[in-house]
Amino acid sequence: MQDSLLSAVEGFMYPNEIELQWSILIVLYPYITGLVAGAFILASLERVFKVEAVKPTYRLALLTALAFLLVAPLPLQMHLGHPERSLQMYLTPHTSSAMAMFGFVYLWYLLAVLVLEIWLDYRKEIVLMARQASGWKKLLYQTMSLGVDDISEESLAIDQKVGQFLTVIGIPSAFLLHGYVGFIFGSIKANPWWSTPMMPIVFLFSAIVSGIALVLLVYMVFSYINGTRIDMVCVDTIARYLMYAFIIDFTLEGIDLLHRMYEADESFKSLDFMVHTKLFVSQILLQIIFGGLLPIGLLALPQLVAVTERARRGLYLLATSLTLIGILAMRWNVVIGGQLFSKSFLGYTTYKVDFATREGLLPAILLLILPFLILIGLLKLLPPWESTANVHEGEEPRAV
Amino acid sequence: MTTRREFVGKSSTFLVLSAAAAAALDNVLEGTPEKAPGYKKADHWWAMIIDIEKCIGCGNCVRACKTENGVSMEPYYFRTWVERYHVPAGNPEHPQVDSPNGGYDGFPEKYKPGDGSKNFFVPKLCNHCAHSPCVQVCPVGATFESPDGVVLVDKSYCLGCRYCVQACPYGCRYIDPKTHVVDKCSFCYHRITKGLTTACCETCPTEARQIGDLKNPADPIHEFLRTHKINVLKPQMATGSKAYYNGLDGSVR
Numbered sequence: 001m002q003d004s005l006l007s008a009v010e011g012f013m014y015p016n017e018i019e020l021q022w023s024i025l026i027v028l029y030p031y032i033t034g035l036v037a038g039a040f041i042l043a044s045l046e047r048v049f050k051v052e053a054v055k056p057t058y059r060l061a062l063l064t065a066l067a068f069l070l071v072a073p074l075p076l077q078m079h080l081g082h083p084e085r086s087l088q089m090y091l092t093p094h095t096s097s098a099m100a101m102f103g104f105v106y107l108w109y110l111l112a113v114l115v116l117e118i119w120l121d122y123r124k125e126i127v128l129m130a131r132q133a134s135g136w137k138k139l140l141y142q143t144m145s146l147g148v149d150d151i152s153e154e155s156l157a158i159d160q161k162v163g164q165f166l167t168v169i170g171i172p173s174a175f176l177l178h179g180y181v182g183f184i185f186g187s188i189k190a191n192p193w194w195s196t197p198m199m200p201i202v203f204l205f206s207a208i209v210s211g212i213a214l215v216l217l218v219y220m221v222f223s224y225i226n227g228t229r230i231d232m233v234c235v236d237t238i239a240r241y242l243m244y245a246f247i248i249d250f251t252l253e254g255i256d257l258l259h260r261m262y263e264a265d266e267s268f269k270s271l272d273f274m275v276h277t278k279l280f281v282s283q284i285l286l287q288i289i290f291g292g293l294l295p296i297g298l299l300a301l302p303q304l305v306a307v308t309e310r311a312r313r314g315l316y317l318l319a320t321s322l323t324l325i326g327i328l329a330m331r332w333n334v335v336i337g338g339q340l341f342s343k344s345f346l347g348y349t350t351y352k353v354d355f356a357t358r359e360g361l362l363p364a365i366l367l368l369i370l371p372f373l374i375l376i377g378l379l380k381l382l383p384p385w386e387s388t389a390n391v392h393e394g395e396e397p398r399a400v
Numbered sequence: 401m402t403t404r405r406e407f408v409g410k411s412s413t414f415l416v417l418s419a420a421a422a423a424a425l426d427n428v429l430e431g432t433p434e435k436a437p438g439y440k441k442a443d444h445w446w447a448m449i450i451d452i453e454k455c456i457g458c459g460n461c462v463r464a465c466k467t468e469n470g471v472s473m474e475p476y477y478f479r480t481w482v483e484r485y486h487v488p489a490g491n492p493e494h495p496q497v498d499s500p501n502g503g504y505d506g507f508p509e510k511y512k513p514g515d516g517s518k519n520f521f522v523p524k525l526c527n528h529c530a531h532s533p534c535v536q537v538c539p540v541g542a543t544f545e546s547p548d549g550v551v552l553v554d555k556s557y558c559l560g561c562r563y564c565v566q567a568c569p570y571g572c573r574y575i576d577p578k579t580h581v582v583d584k585c586s587f588c589y590h591r592i593t594k595g596l597t598t599a600c601c602e603t604c605p606t607e608a609r610q611i612g613d614l615k616n617p618a619d620p621i622h623e624f625l626r627t628h629k630i631n632v633l634k635p636q637m638a639t640g641s642k643a644y645y646n647g648l649d650g651s652v653r
Contacts, residue, residue, distance in 0.1 A: 006475065012483075012497040014524075014571030018476040021562040021575070081560015081580030088540045088557065099563050100539035189637060190533060190569035343571055344653035346497050 004352065011347025020339050020351055023359035024332075025075035028367055030181045030203065031210070031331045032072045035371075037178035038211010039065040040114070040170060045241065047167040053237035059384035060222070061215045062118050067375035069110055075367055079359060098184045109177045113170045119144075120163040122382050124151045140381075178207040185334060192267035193338040198256045205249035206327050212242045213295075213323040218375070220317060228385075232309055236302070239316050243299035246323065250292055253330075270345040278350060279337050282329045291326015295319040436593035444548040445614040446587055447642035448601075449624050450523055452649075454608035457482055457521035459506040461600035461609065466504065468588065468599035477574045478502040479585040480525040480600050487651050489516030495651040522645075522652055523609055525600070526551060526572040526585035527633065530640030534564035534573060543582065549614070549642060550589055555581045569637045587611060614642075 005018050043061035045051045077083050090107075093100040119126075127149045130141035179200040185191075186199025216238045223230045260268060275283050298319040302312050336351050354360035465471060465480045482503030486496040500507065503521075511519055528551050535543050535551060542557040543564055558581035565573040565582060576583040588598035596602075598611050612621025624646070631648040632641040645652075 012499070015476050015478045015481050015499055015502045016565075016571045016574040019574070021565045076561075079561070081562075081575060082558070085540075085557070085559045088559065092540055094538055094541040096536050097539040097541075097563070098537065099561065103539075188533075188537070188567050190567055339566075343569055344497070346495075346653060 005349075008350040008352070009347060010349070011342070012344060013342035013347045013349060014344060017339075017342055018349060020336075020349070022335055022339060023079065024336075024353055024361065024364045025079045025359050025367070027328070027332045027335045028075045028364055029072065030178075030185075030335070031328050032068050032075070032367075032371065033181050034178050034203065034207030034327065034331075035211050035214050036065045036069045036072060036109075037174040037204070037207040038209065038213075039068070039215050040174040040211070041208050042212050042215050042238065042241075044167050044171050044174075047164065048171065051237065051241075053233050054241075056231045056234045057215055057219050057238065059121065059382075060219055060379075061211075062114065062121070063378045063382065063384060064215055064218055064371075064375055065211075066114050066118060067378055068371045069106075069114060070374055071367060071371045073106065074370075075364075078363060078367075098180070098187055102180055102184060105173075105177055105180050109173050113166060113173050117163055117166045117170060118382070119146075120159045120166070123148070123159055124156060125382070127151045175204060179204045181207075185338070190343060191338050192265070193271055193341070194334065196256060198252065198259075202249070202252050202256060205245060205252055206330055208245045209242065209249045210324060210327040212238060212245060213320040213327075216242065216316060217320040217324070220313065220320075222379070230313065232312070235316055236312070239299055239312075239319070240303070242320070242323070243296060243303070246292075246296050246299065250296060267345055270341045270348075274337060274341055274348065278340050278348065279333055283333045283337070286329035287326050287333055291322055291329050295322040295326065298322070439593045441547040443615060446528065446549045446592060447612050447614050447621065447644060448525070448528075448587070448598075449610050449612060449621055449630075449644050449646065451608045451628075452520055452522055452645060452647040454606040455482070455521040455523055456606055456608075457484060457503060457507045458605060459503045460603040460605060461523060462502050462504045464599040464603040465585075468591075469586070471583070472577055474577070475501045475504075477576070477583070479572075479583070480523065482507075483522045483524060484510075485518075485520050485522060485649065485652060486511050487518040487649065492518075493651060495649075497653075518649070520647075520649065522648075523600075524570065524572070524633075525643060526587075527570055527639065527641035527643040528585075528587060530642065531638070533567040533569065533637075533639055537563045537567045539563065546589075550587050550592075551584070552586055552589060553582055553584060555579060555583075558582050569634050569639065 009018055039061045042054065043058050043065070046054045046058045077086055080086055089100050089103045093103065095101070123145070126141050126145045128151070130138055130145050130149070133141055182200030182203030185194040185203075186196055188194045216235060219238075220230055220235065260271065295318075298315050301307060301315060307315065339349075340351060341348050356362045459482060461480055462478065462482060465478075466473065469479055471477055471479055480502075481499055483497050483499045484503075484507050486498075488494070488496070498507075498510070503523075507521075511517060528549060530545070530549065532543075532545060532551050535545055538544075538558075539561060540557055540559060542555075542559070543551065543553045546552050560575060560580045560582065562575060562582070565575065573582050573584045575581070588596075588600075591598060592611060601607075601609050601611050610621070610624075612624075613619045614621065625644060628646040630644045630646060632644060633648070633652065635641075
């Protein structure tokens with residue numbers, strides 16, 4: 001290990017810099033948090049901004065956000081030198097630390113916004129399922145109903161109002177959640193690659209982009225698996241919003257890049273060299289060309305020329321997949337890129353990813369699969385397509 | 401032949417003694433003000449002066465520090481290290497820098513005298529900043545500025561999240577591979593609170609580095625600061641660094 005670490009260094013690095021501090025797990029942390037924030041913003045499009053066309057994805061977006069939010073702290077936890085001490089961050093937080101305060105933003109968002117909103121939205125179904133199920137399922141739904149079984153019209157109207165209010169405060173909370181992740185990096189003055197006030201806003205917009213792309217992809221894939229019809233008005237609308245958000249995100253990142261190039265301060269030569277060598281694949285190819293310009297172009301295509309439904313579905317599948325890869329590359333470039341050059345600006349190193357170690361590629365892949373397993377569980381527990389419950393109420397089941 | 405009884409007896413003694421030795425070592429490594437009676441934190445404000453013109457790059461300080469503080473021997477864990485600067489003629493802003501094993505083994509000859517270049521050594525250590533970016537970011541307050549101006553780490557409280565390592569502009573922190581918590585120069589707190597000097601200052605043959613108490617009017621540090629052109633590393637970081645350098649070339653990063 002000793003030789004490979006030292007041989008990776010080109011030029012001069014401070015001796016303590018040779019060992020990289022933050023691994024691929026820390027790349028996942030802003031990525032997953034961003035997916036949460038973006039998915040929630042999409043859900044609020046329908047609820048707050050009354051974009052009726054995206055309604056079929058409303059509940060799916062909320063459940064997706066929850067599935068990923070539950071996984072979000074895991075990479076951090078696994079990375080700690082002393083994971084058993086992590087609760088200290090809540091018990092004795094250091095108020096000037098962005099990381100400590102993030103814990104509270106996270107809890108607020110998880111408990112006060114997301115879980116409560118999902119509960120209110122599903123309360124009727126939960127009560128109905130508790131009534132008709134038997135055995136452990138009955139017990140489960142009874143527990144989930146928190147002992148409240150009033151589903152009268154007045155009661156549901158109150159749910160609706162409170163839910164509306166929650167979504168309204170949920171939007172700034174989602175902004176806060178991910179803007180704050182950007183602040184964790186952007187506030188480190190020691191690191192010129194991170195230290196910019198643009199960081200929270202760039203993180204926020206890339207979060208919105210990745211979250212919308214994820215929900216769109218999940219919606220299309222799950223519809224295909226379930227054999228339900230894809231609502232083309234819905235996916236067209238989401239794809240349009242994705243394109244708008246992506247253009248803003250891409251522009252913001254472009255401004256940041258241009259600004260750095262034009263100012264060319266003392267760190268510029270170092271960073272410029274890095275982008276042309278060690279980060280060339282992940283930054284120029286994956287983030288900017290194949291994960292940025294290409295998906296924007298693909299999403300813009302149906303706006304410019306007539307494209308058949310089938311072709312549009314293919315375009316969206318490709319564009320959302322590329323978007324998710326591009327945003328993951330962006331997180332990589334921030335987190336890993338920020339550690340590949342010396343704070344002396346006199347040298348560089350290379351990050352070699354381990355495979356089956358605590359912070360290796362394998363746990364990272366598992367952590368990316370886990371939210372989808374949780375989502376499948378959530379979809380079974382709380383079907384977003386209002387099926388069984390409504391059939392019993394004498395309504396037609398609504399397609400996803 | 402050793403009987404079972406003897407074996408148990410001997411190994412118990414060995415275990416007891418090891419534990420005692422470990423406890424003693426802990427005391428040696430982690431001196432606290434409580435163990436230094438009469439020491440009042442409010443009466444001191446520690447700083448270090450480093451005279452680049454006197455440093456000969458012998459590496460005594462690095463070796464003494466590793467020994468005194470039990471620093472891991474791998475070449476990327478240092479509480480203090482020495483850098484060698486080679487500034488070629490006509491290119492004052494682009495130095496070539498190296499620090500083989502942090503200067504622990506001294507510096508093998510590399511540059512020929514008389515080539516028109518400028519060569520010097522820069523010892524580095526925690527700057528014990530008065531406005532420490534590392535202290536600011538610690539999520540649990542495990543690293544803190546002591547009232548006597550020393551930045552310390554509570555190792556029983558550190559999570560090992562490495563945020564402070566990222567926040568230090570000078571590369572002074574590392575994660576101890578043995579304890580999985582952060583480690584850094586403590587100005588040999590266990591020594592200075594007992595009236596001793598630091599291990600690095602103690603062993604420096606040219607007095608290129610000296611610890612000083614800015615609250616003690618009789619300390620020679622005042623005279624040194626007054627009579628020399630003093631600078632700190634990366635002054636634009638505004639961290640309130642208390643490692644004061646004499647003869648700090650503009651090319652030093």
